[in-house]
Amino acid sequence: MSAADPRTAPRQALTLDDYAALAREGMDPGVWDFLQGGAGEERTLSENLLAFDRRRLRTRVLTGVAEADTAVTVLGRRWAAPVGVAPMAYHTLVHPGGETATVQAAGVAGLPVVVSTFAGQPFDKLAAAANSPLWLQVYCFRDRSVTRRLVERAAEAGFEALVLTVDTPRLGRRLRDLRNGFRLPEGIVPANLPPGDYSSPSGHSRTELDPALDWSVVSWLKSVSPLPVLLKGVTTGEDAARALDAGADGLVVSNHGGRQLDGAHATVDVLAEVAVAAAGRCPVLLDGGVRRGTDVLTALALGADAVLLGRPVLHGLAVAGQSGVADVFDILVGELADALLLTGTPSAAAAGPALLSPAGAGPVPTPATAVPARPAADPAAPVVLRKEELHASLGDPVLDTMNFLNEVTTRYPGAVSFAPGRPYEGFFDTEQLFGHVRRYLDHLAAEGDTPEAVRTKLFQYGPTAGLINGLIADSLRADEGIDAAPGSIVVTVGCQEAMFLTLRALFAGPQDVLLAASPCYVGITGAAALLGIPVTPVEEGPDGIGTAAVEAAVLAERARGRRPRALYLVPDHSNPSGNTMPLQAREELLALAARLDLLLIEDNPYRLMSTGTRLPTLKALDTGRRVVHLGSYSKTAFPGARIGFVVADQTVEDAQGGTGLLADELARIKSMVTVNTPPLSQAAVAGLLLAADGRLSELNAGPAAHYGDVLAAVLEQLERHFPEERRRSLGLSWNVPSGGFFLTVNVPFRADNAALLRSAEEYGVIWTPMSYFYPQGGGEHAMRLSFSYLTRADVEDGTARLARFVEAEASAHAAAAGTTRAADR
Numbered sequence: 128m129s130a131a132d133p134r135t136a137p138r139q140a141l142t143l144d145d146y147a148a149l150a151r152e153g154m155d156p157g158v159w160d161f162l163q164g165g166a167g168e169e170r171t172l173s174e175n176l177l178a179f180d181r182r183r184l185r186t187r188v189l190t191g192v193a194e195a196d197t198a199v200t201v202l203g204r205r206w207a208a209p210v211g212v213a214p215m216a217y218h219t220l221v222h223p224g225g226e227t228a229t230v231q232a233a234g235v236a237g238l239p240v241v242v243s244t245f246a247g248q249p250f251d252k253l254a255a256a257a258n259s260p261l262w263l264q265v266y267c268f269r270d271r272s273v274t275r276r277l278v279e280r281a282a283e284a285g286f287e288a289l290v291l292t293v294d295t296p297r298l299g300r301r302l303r304d305l306r307n308g309f310r311l312p313e314g315i316v317p318a319n320l321p322p323g324d325y326s327s328p329s330g331h332s333r334t335e336l337d338p339a340l341d342w343s344v345v346s347w348l349k350s351v352s353p354l355p356v357l358l359k360g361v362t363t364g365e366d367a368a369r370a371l372d373a374g375a376d377g378l379v380v381s382n383h384g385g386r387q388l389d390g391a392h393a394t395v396d397v398l399a400e401v402a403v404a405a406a407g408r409c410p411v412l413l414d415g416g417v418r419r420g421t422d423v424l425t426a427l428a429l430g431a432d433a434v435l436l437g438r439p440v441l442h443g444l445a446v447a448g449q450s451g452v453a454d455v456f457d458i459l460v461g462e463l464a465d466a467l468l469l470t471g472t473p474s475a476a477a478a479g480p481a482l483l484s485p486a487g488a489g490p491v492p493t494p495a496t497a498v499p500a501r502p503a504a505d506p507a508a509p510v511v512l513r514k515e516e517l518h519a520s521l522g523d524p525v526l527d528t529m530n531f532l533n534e535v536t537t538r539y540p541g542a543v544s545f546a547p548g549r550p551y552e553g554f555f556d557t558e559q560l561f562g563h564v565r566r567y568l569d570h571l572a573a574e575g576d577t578p579e580a581v582r583t584k585l586f587q588y589g590p591t592a593g594l595i596n597g598l599i600a601d602s603l604r605a606d607e608g609i610d611a612a613p614g615s616i617v618v619t620v621g622c623q624e625a626m627f628l629t630l631r632a633l634f635a636g637p638q639d640v641l642l643a644a645s646p647c648y649v650g651i652t653g654a655a656a657l658l659g660i661p662v663t664p665v666e667e668g669p670d671g672i673g674t675a676a677v678e679a680a681v682l683a684e685r686a687r688g689r690r691p692r693a694l695y696l697v698p699d700h701s702n703p704s705g706n707t708m709p710l711q712a713r714e715e716l717l718a719l720a721a722r723l724d725l726l727l728i729e730d731n732p733y734r735l736m737s738t739g740t741r742l743p744t745l746k747a748l749d750t751g752r753r754v755v756h757l758g759s760y761s762k763t764a765f766p767g768a769r770i771g772f773v774v775a776d777q778t779v780e781d782a783q784g785g786t787g788l789l790a791d792e793l794a795r796i797k798s799m800v801t802v803n804t805p806p807l808s809q810a811a812v813a814g815l816l817l818a819a820d821g822r823l824s825e826l827n828a829g830p831a832a833h834y835g836d837v838l839a840a841v842l843e844q845l846e847r848h849f850p851e852e853r854r855r856s857l858g859l860s861w862n863v864p865s866g867g868f869f870l871t872v873n874v875p876f877r878a879d880n881a882a883l884l885r886s887a888e889e890y891g892v893i894w895t896p897m898s899y900f901y902p903q904g905g906g907e908h909a910m911r912l913s914f915s916y917l918t919r920a921d922v923e924d925g926t927a928r929l930a931r932f933v934e935a936e937a938s939a940h941a942a943a944a945g946t947t948r949a950a951d952r
């Protein structure tokens with residue numbers, strides 16, 4: 128099949144793409160299409176390449192690295208570079224040397240080969256030619272005895288591992304092959320399978336491959352072979368976790384080179400998710416689109432232990448047999464060595480996330496979107512700024528999370544809205560505001576301030592850390608049992624500024640990650656995005672965030688070479704879920720944080736607005752000063768004041784041994800952000816605190832009862848419209864928060880923007896898609912209902928509308944599912 132002149136090929140081919148071009152020249156077009164093509168419109172196929180193209184590496188200089196070591200160890204075996212050969216059927220199709228030539232080239236390069244179930248040459252012949260590890264790729268047949276025999280043959284030949292392909296219940300729709308009516312040429316048959324008709328790969332896969340595999344296949348395979356089992360085709364964190372539970376010894380992040388589901392993600396885009404879930408417990412490999420040494424390094428930086436190379440190996444083989452494959456390896460490994468050296472990375476094993484852009488692994492603009500130089504502007508024309516020239520974080524979708532919701536709310540003013548997390552306005556009284564300020568001014572006078580001093584306090588720039596820190600400290604002691612010195616408190620412009628200051632101070636470099644409860648309040652993920660801080664979600668359950676999940680996330684991040692610096696959480700009546708952590712979970716989390724040297728950022732705006740027993744805050748239980756406590760007066764006083772605060776009582780020691788508090792550092796940052804929090808606002812809140820002797824809980828007993836009553840109304844109405852039997856048959860459920868402003872309703876259909884629009888337009892009811900609070904995916908079948916802004920009457924009306932909407936969506940969903948099932952039959 129190879130036609131290009133092998134003597135000229137290596138001279139002409141300087142890159143793997145050069146090899147592809149040469150291979151194509153000499154190949155039968157039908158074979159080329161079979162080899163090169165992907166499924167459907169080949170969007171995933173090209174995305175595999177584009178996703179690498181979008182990434183850029185950070186280079187460190189003057190590192191003293193004169194030569195980089197490309198070697199790695201995988202499953203206890205040394206590979207000369209983090210590169211292996213991906214399993215590909217029928218190497219004999221492109222060169223008579225077939226798999227033997229590939230294996231020989233790999234042996235010389237010190238790289239492993241994963242041999243396909245559909246290899247064109249027998250395992251024992253390959254083993255005899257091999258000088259590096261051979262693994263067997265396994266397809267599981269309907270007739271398990273065929274699979275079993277295959278595996279046994281490989282083990283007998285000395286293969287070292289099994290790679291079970293899990294993304295192929297049947298072959299993807301490869302349109303090029305369908306159009307070409309592709310059939311394997313005579314003589315091209317699998318050498319390690321029983322005789323049969325293999326001429327149509329897709330036809331054969333339909334009749335022979337087991338389409339109904341489940342996780343039990345892993346234990347079955349392990350029961351018939353002592354070899355380690357890797358799963359090829361895992362592309363989500365959830366499946367990675369399941370795979371490890373099922374006993375997998377390794378994972379290959381793969382979309383089959385874009386040959387299965389067209390529309391699947393590029394593998395490099397999902398690699399980090401899988402690597403985090405694997406948490407260093409097993410090797411993680413990646414294939415798909417690797418064409419350059421920098422692609423290999425990018426994959427390592429995102430958490431891969433090694434990559435597998437697919438089509439380029441067949442290109443090299445087609446062009447020049449064993450020497451072509453050898454040249455492909457030389458080019459790729461040489462490029463990798465260059466990339467290591469030029470980024471200042473001493474070895475492949477040392478490659479980590481710091482090699483990627485500061486936002487972690489965020490895509491960088493493609494050349495197509497790069498900004499061209501602009502012609503000199505007409506000096507008289509008003510300036511027009513280009514979005515691409517503003518800071519890249521402004522493109523982060525989290526910043527637009529609420530845009531659509533706001534748009535819908537404006538467009539349907541008559542709808543009942545379960546969306547805003549605002550306090551109820553019935554308790555606000557304009558006149559009282561003057562009373563609060565007056566009370567604070569009287570307090571200052573009683574404390575000995577002269578009228579001039581009072582005037583200065585109100586009218587001048589004030590102390591950056593705040594004016595009313597003493598009153599806040601008293602209130603925290605009276606209400607929360609938190610013993611915080613006034614000097615450890617910084618009064619901020621809303622809690623949002625407190626988050627911003629805290630993140631800025633604590634996160635030192637690209638290796639520092641923020642763990643955040645998932646689902647999560649968008650204010651914190653937005654602040655992290657603006658500051659370029661990577662966020663790793665930690666799943667929250669009905670009892671809030673669990674220690675096992677936190678520990679797994681911390682270990683996973685450490686395995687990737689990153690430092691989990693702090694965990695952000697809302698322990699009481701969380702936004703958005705409404706869940707509350709039990710006391711024991713709080714104590715366990717504090718113990719874990721101490722053990723893992725993790726800081727906790729506790730945000731707790733809703734607890735004093737809730738009736739019933741209040742559990743101690745994390746800060747009240749915090750004997751080791753691990754908790755940075757964020758506070759807000761937006762719910763307990765009024766949001767227009769924009770008063771929040773942070774208790775940051777951690778000691779900070781400088782290189783000379785001098786010490787201060789984290790609060791001092793936060794104040795230094797604040798001095799360059801908002802300078803000080805408006806004194807008039809502080810005065811209004813202080814007056815309120817004084818009115819209640821610091822006990823906001825007492826002052827808010829009325830509003831808290833109101834919120835409790837509205838929450839009860841929502842629960843009653845949901846129950847009325849969906850009694851137990853009905854909701855069970857619909858697949859509907861909701862949580863029962865003990866307070867706060869929110870609850871979660873799980874629905875049997877996708878609660879996305881399209882559904883929200885139908886809900887507003889046809890039923891006059893608005894809610895928030897829960898997926899907004901999962902920046903990395905999740906919550907697609909849940910909605911957040913906020914009730915704080917509503918009255919009982921609103922709730923009755925709104926829930927009736929919501930019930931009609933849910934019933935309609937659920938039956939449309941059931942009808943669609945029925946149609947699909949019928950079509951499948």
Ligand SMILES: Cc1cc2nc3c(=O)[nH]c(=O)nc-3n(C[C@H](O)[C@H](O)[C@H](O)COP(=O)(O)O)c2cc1C
Pocket residue numbers: 161162163175213214215216243244245264292359381382383384385386414415416417435436437438439
């Ligand atoms: C011609 C060809 C045959 C393949 N045969 C198999 C196979 O038998 N088993 C398997 O698990 N994957 C198979 N694959 C998928 C590869 O193992 C791998 O996932 C993919 O080629 C990697 O992408 P890349 O070609 O962009 O490097 C095949 C791919 C190609 C191109």
